[in-house]
Amino acid sequence: MSATRANDDADALSRDLVVTNKLGIHARPAALFVKIANRFQSDIFIEKDGEKVNGKSIMGLLMLAAGQGSRLKLHAEGHDAPQALNELESLLKRNFDED
Amino acid sequence: MQHQVVTVESFYTQHVSQLQLRLVAGATGLKRVIREPTVSRPGLLLSGFTRYFAGRRVQVIGNAEHYYLRSLPPAERQRRYDLLFSHKIPCVVVSRDLPPDKKFLQAAEKATVPVFQCPLITMKFINLATLALEAMFAPRGSEMGSMADILGVGVIIKGESGIGKSESVLALIERGYSLVSDDVTRVTLLDGREVMGSSPEVTRNHMEVRGIGIIDVVAMFGIRCVRKEKRVDLVVSLKPWEEVSDVERLGMEQEFVEILGIKIPHIILPVRPGRDLARLIEVAAFHQKLKSSGYNAARELNERLMAKMAEATEA
Numbered sequence: 001m002s003a004t005r006a007n008d009d010a011d012a013l014s015r016d017l018v019v020t021n022k023l024g025i026h027a028r029p030a031a032l033f034v035k036i037a038n039r040f041q042s043d044i045f046i047e048k049d050g051e052k053v054n055g056k057s058i059m060g061l062l063m064l065a066a067g068q069g070s071r072l073k074l075h076a077e078g079h080d081a082p083q084a085l086n087e088l089e090s091l092l093k094r095n096f097d098e099d
Numbered sequence: 100m101q102h103q104v105v106t107v108e109s110f111y112t113q114h115v116s117q118l119q120l121r122l123v124a125g126a127t128g129l130k131r132v133i134r135e136p137t138v139s140r141p142g143l144l145l146s147g148f149t150r151y152f153a154g155r156r157v158q159v160i161g162n163a164e165h166y167y168l169r170s171l172p173p174a175e176r177q178r179r180y181d182l183l184f185s186h187k188i189p190c191v192v193v194s195r196d197l198p199p200d201k202k203f204l205q206a207a208e209k210a211t212v213p214v215f216q217c218p219l220i221t222m223k224f225i226n227l228a229t230l231a232l233e234a235m236f237a238p239r240g241s242e243m244g245s246m247a248d249i250l251g252v253g254v255i256i257k258g259e260s261g262i263g264k265s266e267s268v269l270a271l272i273e274r275g276y277s278l279v280s281d282d283v284t285r286v287t288l289l290d291g292r293e294v295m296g297s298s299p300e301v302t303r304n305h306m307e308v309r310g311i312g313i314i315d316v317v318a319m320f321g322i323r324c325v326r327k328e329k330r331v332d333l334v335v336s337l338k339p340w341e342e343v344s345d346v347e348r349l350g351m352e353q354e355f356v357e358i359l360g361i362k363i364p365h366i367i368l369p370v371r372p373g374r375d376l377a378r379l380i381e382v383a384a385f386h387q388k389l390k391s392s393g394y395n396a397a398r399e400l401n402e403r404l405m406a407k408m409a410e411a412t413e414a
Contacts, residue, residue: 027313038260054243056260058307059282063241063299 011042012077015085021095024067027058029096034058036087042078044088055088105133105235107190107213110157114231118224120192120215124204128211133157133189136236138225140164144186145179154186157228161221165197177202184210192228194221238288238359246279246296246329247271249384253296253329255284255363256380258337263376265308267337270377277326278316281306286331288359297328333364333387335380340371350386351397364390 019025025033037044037055044055048070053060055074066072072092076084108129111120134155142164144152168176183191184206190213193199199207199214207214217224244257245264249271256264265281272278280298287295298304304317304325316324334356346369347354355362366383370376389396 043259051241053241053283054260057243057282058313059302059305060243063283063302065301 011079011081012075013081013085014073014075015089017072017074017089017092019066019068019070019072019092021092021098022068023098024070025061025064025096027062029098030058030061032096033061033088033091036091037084039087040076040078040080040084042076042081042084044077044084045075047073047075103236103239105136105232107131107133110190110232110235111213111215113235114228118227118231119218121217123193123199123214123216124207125190125211125213128190128213131189131211131213133232136232137229138192138232140221141183141188142167144183147179147182149182152186154188156189157232158183158188158191159221159225159228160191160193160197160199162195162197165193165195168203173202177206180206184212188212190215192217192224194219194224233290234287240286240359241299242284242286242296242358243282244284244334245281246284246298246331247380248277248279248326248329249381250276250388252332252384252388253279254333254335254380254384254387255296255331256335256337258370261309262337262339262370264337265306267376267380268306269308270375271380272316272320272324274377274381275323276381277324278304278306279326279329286358288361289330292361294331294358294361294363295328296331303327331358331363332391333366333384334358335383336365336367337370337376338367340369343367343369349397351395351401353390 021029034056045052046055046061046064048064048066051064053064055061074085074088106129110133111122111129114120135153137156138159139153139156140161141152141158145164145168168179171179180203191207192215194217196216196218204214219227242255244255245268246253246255247268256267258264268278268281279296281302283299283302284296285299287297289295304315305313306316307313347367354365356365357363364387368376368379368383
């Protein structure tokens with residue numbers, strides 16, 4: 001579930017994740033996600049069904065309407081990309097501290 | 100750019116009220132894919148000419164096909180039904196509420212091809228269905244950026260998170276312009292030449308303003324401050340002052356960005372504290388409007404200057 005792979009650019013990483021919390025990424029989880037994403041300098045994007053949005057934008061995340069079971073691909077690009085992916089993955093795995 | 104897979108089901112559910120479709124057979128085939136964004140009338144096929152049959156399209160049976168089939172003896176009619184359903188057609192629509200006979204429905208059921216009845220006259224149905232299918236097949240995607248309608252100029256405002264996109268849009272709304280979308284704009288290609296911007300359904304009419312949270316623009320500023328969709332005429336990128344090395348000083352040349360393969364005029368605005376971004380975006384939009392009506396201020400000024408210099412050398 002968490003195969004980190006380096007792209008051509010050494011700083012560009014991506015990771016596949018599944019939304020596991022019951023209510024999916026609604027307003028509160030989206031806010032948490034964006035809050036964490038904004039701590040990093042890397043550009044962070046989330047992809048769902050081929051649609052890619054800015055991971056630092058609440059509206060972007062809400063637009064994805066990622067319910068439970070949705071498959072997401074997290075992209076991070078920048079010098080702190082690995083940490084960013086780790087923290088965001090852990091947030092999803094903790095079910096946004098919800099359930 | 101996303102490639103659209105249009106199933107009979109999505110065509111049916113999205114346009115059921117407009118096209119007044121009623122599913123009468125073949126519900127198991129709703130996942131069939133419509134491969135061409137138009138309709139076909141299978142008259143020639145039913146009369147036995149099978150070459151060039153446009154079987155990838157929605158098949159429409161109107162008066163001509165219906166009464167032609169009824170004129171045939173039952174055994175022959177059955178053969179024609181089997182011929183039609185031997186092709187991999189997505190679905191059949193019978194217009195004018197003409198009643199398809201039992202054998203037809205059985206053949207459809209066997210071939211798992213959905214059959215719909217529709218009260219519209221054939222021509223009306225064909226027009227509406229073609230438009231609906233065109234829209235469903237249109238290339239689409241999303242752009243990271245907010246969009247506003249500034250005096251009829253559709254402007255997508257881009258820039259990294261936190262640079263002030265939402266604040267600018269808010270200030271534009273205060274000036275009486277309307278919000279199309281905040282932060283993410285959906286784009287659709289119309290007729291292969293115009294890019295239409297709209298808001299994702301979920302977040303429509305809402306904005307996120309840092310420090311305040313999510314606001315409902317309609318509740319706060321009124322219905323005139325939002326627009327469901329607008330053609331994209333200009334892209335404005337907000338960039339930190341330090342990052343813009345060779346900022347445009349004249350505006351004689353036009354820069355472009357591509358959205359869905361269409362070239363859209365592009366302006367980069369350097370951001371620095373104290374610059375009134377909303378005002379600048381507003382001016383950029385007016386500027387674009389003037390340019391698209393054929394007036395280029397920089398060029399006019401330059402021509403005046405050159406004329407003046409020529410005069411001086413002649414004298």
